[in-house]
Amino acid sequence: MTARHWDVSRSSENKIAVFKGDGHVRSVKCIQFKPDFPHEFATGSRENSIYLWDVREPSKVLLNLDIS
Secondary structure, three states: OEEEEEEOOOOOOOOEEEEEEEOOOOOEEEEEEEOOEEEEEEEEEOOOEEEEEEOOOOOOEEEEEEOO
């Protein structure tokens, strides 16, 4: 139900989540980054919704699509 973006450039002991997006009410099943906009990505979940996120604004969902 949460999408996280990790800073993997750090050592395994010091990895931190640079983004935590809450919003889905069921489990997140897929994620896709936008090739031309590296700060934006979409998540899809079992509640049949797609959210568009921006890692620079973690508390805000840019777009919420219900695909049911």
